[in-house]
Amino acid sequence: MAVYTEVSADELIPFVETYNIGSVLTFKGIAEGVENTNYMIQTDRDRFFLTLYEKRVKPEDLPFFLGLLNHLSDQGFPCPKPIHDREGRDLRELNGRPAAMVSFLDGLSVRRPKPVQCAELGQGLAKMHLLGEGFTIKRQNALGPGGWRELFESCRGSMSKGLPQMPSLEEVISNELDNLASNWPVGLPEGTIHADLFPDNVFFIGDRLSGFIDFYFACNDLLAYDLAICLNAWCFEPDGQFNITKARALTNAYSTVRPLNAQEIAALPTLARGAALRFLLTRLVDWLTPVEGALVKPKDPREYVEKLRFHKNVKGPSAYGLD
């Protein structure tokens, strides 16, 4: 949540001149993004968003991320559109960092989404899944089921110290890993998923979806797993209660654009458990291995213990409004 790489006006102006986007009137470092350095640039033509990729993003993944944004925005999907420089390149370098200029997406992220916004999200997600079909670059989901056990092993030793009030956590996770290893669905439709579609990463103007941002976890995986992530990220209230009205709005709106097949519907409780476990595990790692000088307080992993418990107890997909 900071500017990790400083860019001065003397450095920015010649860089912007290599694009056909007008002259810079102002630019500001943005306190947003845990991973990268971001600048808002206002030219005499429009606003733009410049990202300098820091250490946590692998340079070899950038053609996938930028390719996906090109692919989606070219088809009119509301996401940042990579700006190509005068030589046609979208991936550049600035101050020693890989850098990309994209269109600036107006809109606000909501902290407490309304059902109508969950429906907008569902439709948008389904559209993104359909439009992603022709995208040919692939990226494995490093944080998918195949990576969960390793995440667990990396932090199980320090778990009791970091969260002494949850002595059974190790057992809960271990059991869930075994369960998901046996029951993870096979044969469901796959494609390009966002994989991190939290309210922070979705913009609205009023109740209308204005776009998705932050595609840096996007990868190839089960499409319905993306929906299961959204059920976790959008449909629980701050007090921990699951809001079925929001879930119904989300899943039903999704289905109007891309109907879920019977296997996907049946697998939804398992996928939701997997998504809860994925965020539980990565939050645990961040919680137990605080980064020196980190500017962002790690999020409490216990929220996802509770979400996992909810999904374990559901009777079936009707719990998510899929009747």
Place this chain on the structure above:
Amino acid sequence: MAVYTEVSADELIPFVETYNIGSVLTFKGIAEGVENTNYMIQTDRDRFFLTLYEKRVKPEDLPFFLGLLNHLSDQGFPCPKPIHDREGRDLRELNGRPAAMVSFLDGLSVRRPKPVQCAELGQGLAKMHLLGEGFTIKRQNALGPGGWRELFESCRGSMSKGLPQMPSLEEVISNELDNLASNWPVGLPEGTIHADLFPDNVFFIGDRLSGFIDFYFACNDLLAYDLAICLNAWCFEPDGQFNITKARALTNAYSTVRPLNAQEIAALPTLARGAALRFLLTRLVDWLTPVEGALVKPKDPREYVEKLRFHKNVKGPSAYGLD
């Protein structure tokens, strides 16, 4: 250099609706400002700049700062213009912090100013001094000559530990404090000064001055002392050399708008020594007492030891281009 107080869309939108400035299209926390939290707000009408005042700004000083910005911008001076809410208030509260909305000033700060930009600065500074004349609220300069000895006493004990390579620093400062106490000019024209007009705080569009920002050290003091601060902040090259071409551009352009009197010209070397000592002392305090979790690396105080040495050796005001 961060967002200290988070503001969500749910909190910002009703706040913005109490102003007559249109509806919010986007807002971003800005990684700028050591002291306060700043947001850029884009509405369907214009851009605005929202500041939440953090602990280091005294609430009782805010009527002075906002009053000064009102006074200057009402007369067409290029500085942020406080926006009044529908009830006419410019000082508000948001998320437990005093808060003010101001107009957004386009422009870029330069790292290595050109002589023509130093001339623009000089004219702008002189205009600000003249326009400040009718401003009736007063604020003492807490970091003026009367406060220097106290700053020195607060850090002299730890000085040798913090800067072991400069064993004579304590003596240099002590002697300079004695010298300035004896020779500080009296009877020079006083008024409202900016007191922190570093290149960071001055915007240009091309070579043209577009405005001054960050008035949070503004106070009543000798007008020529403000010019002496600019000589220190604008006229030394990164290698430590004093650039008389820039100094001449600055002082002569100043004089075309507000002619310096003979006493001010004669006092300039002493004022420049005082300004160098002021920034040496505050940098020393920041250097020797690092703040836990600070997001900004303290600036090296030794730069100002060298600047002080330069001013001690000048033959007279001609060193600053005042012949």
